[in-house]
Amino acid sequence: MIRVAVIYPDSPGARFDMKYYTSHHMPMVQRLCGPACKSIGADQGVSGGQPGSKPANLAIGYLTFDSVEAFQKSFGPNAGEILGDIPNYTNIPPIVQISEVTL
Amino acid sequence: MIRVAVIYPDSPGARFDMKYYTSHHMPMVQRLCGPACKSIGADQGVSGGQPGSKPANLAIGYLTFDSVEAFQKSFGPNAGEILGDIPNYTNIPPIVQISEVTL
Numbered sequence: 001m002i003r004v005a006v007i008y009p010d011s012p013g014a015r016f017d018m019k020y021y022t023s024h025h026m027p028m029v030q031r032l033c034g035p036a037c038k039s040i041g042a043d044q045g046v047s048g049g050q051p052g053s054k055p056a057n058l059a060i061g062y063l064t065f066d067s068v069e070a071f072q073k074s075f076g077p078n079a080g081e082i083l084g085d086i087p088n089y090t091n092i093p094p095i096v097q098i099s100e101v102t103l
Numbered sequence: 104m105i106r107v108a109v110i111y112p113d114s115p116g117a118r119f120d121m122k123y124y125t126s127h128h129m130p131m132v133q134r135l136c137g138p139a140c141k142s143i144g145a146d147q148g149v150s151g152g153q154p155g156s157k158p159a160n161l162a163i164g165y166l167t168f169d170s171v172e173a174f175q176k177s178f179g180p181n182a183g184e185i186l187g188d189i190p191n192y193t194n195i196p197p198i199v200q201i202s203e204v205t206l
Binding site for chain 1 (some may be wrong): 105106110143146151152153159160162203
């Protein structure tokens with residue numbers, strides 16, 4: 001299984017609408033990708049490792065697929081619509097990371 | 104629920120022993136934290152969003168807890184042993200992020 005982590009780093013002036021992200025954007029991605037998308041998830045940054053410190057990232061989104069190929073085949077044709085929705089919830093250019101789930 | 108993401112960025116000379124991490128380190132963290140630790144997980148970076156690109160992070164580890172307090176109370180007393188094991192699998196100073204799981 002692979003996990004696609006979509007990481008939104010914090011920076012001065014960064015904004016992120018978690019309600020829109022969890023209620024609209026991520027369900028839309030799952031619907032467009034269809035059954036190839038096995039799960040969706042989202043984290044809202046609270047802190048770094050030390051209590052009271054700032055989190056490195058305002059948010060992280062997660063998507064899982066059986067394989068990189070399954071991700072590319074289902075996401076690719078919908079990339080325009082998905083990426084076009086980003087300005088509706090954030091002004092942060094996300095860092096996308098594709099990983100093999102090892103545990 | 105909160106998720107602790109432990110992010111290991113890639114850099115020249117960085118090394119990460121995923122086998123040790125998944126078979127020894129993460130199970131040790133779960134054992135030391137006890138039932139407060141609800142789940143463990145690990146990702147091995149494959150690529151960025153574009154096929155063939157380098158992933159930003161060599162690895163990401165995940166731990167979930169009911170609350171920040173549950174994490175601190177169970178992790179804190181074992182931090183020395185847990186952090187002391189890091190050089191056994193990597194030379195990367197990890198970035199720790201505590202997040203609220205929102206989806």
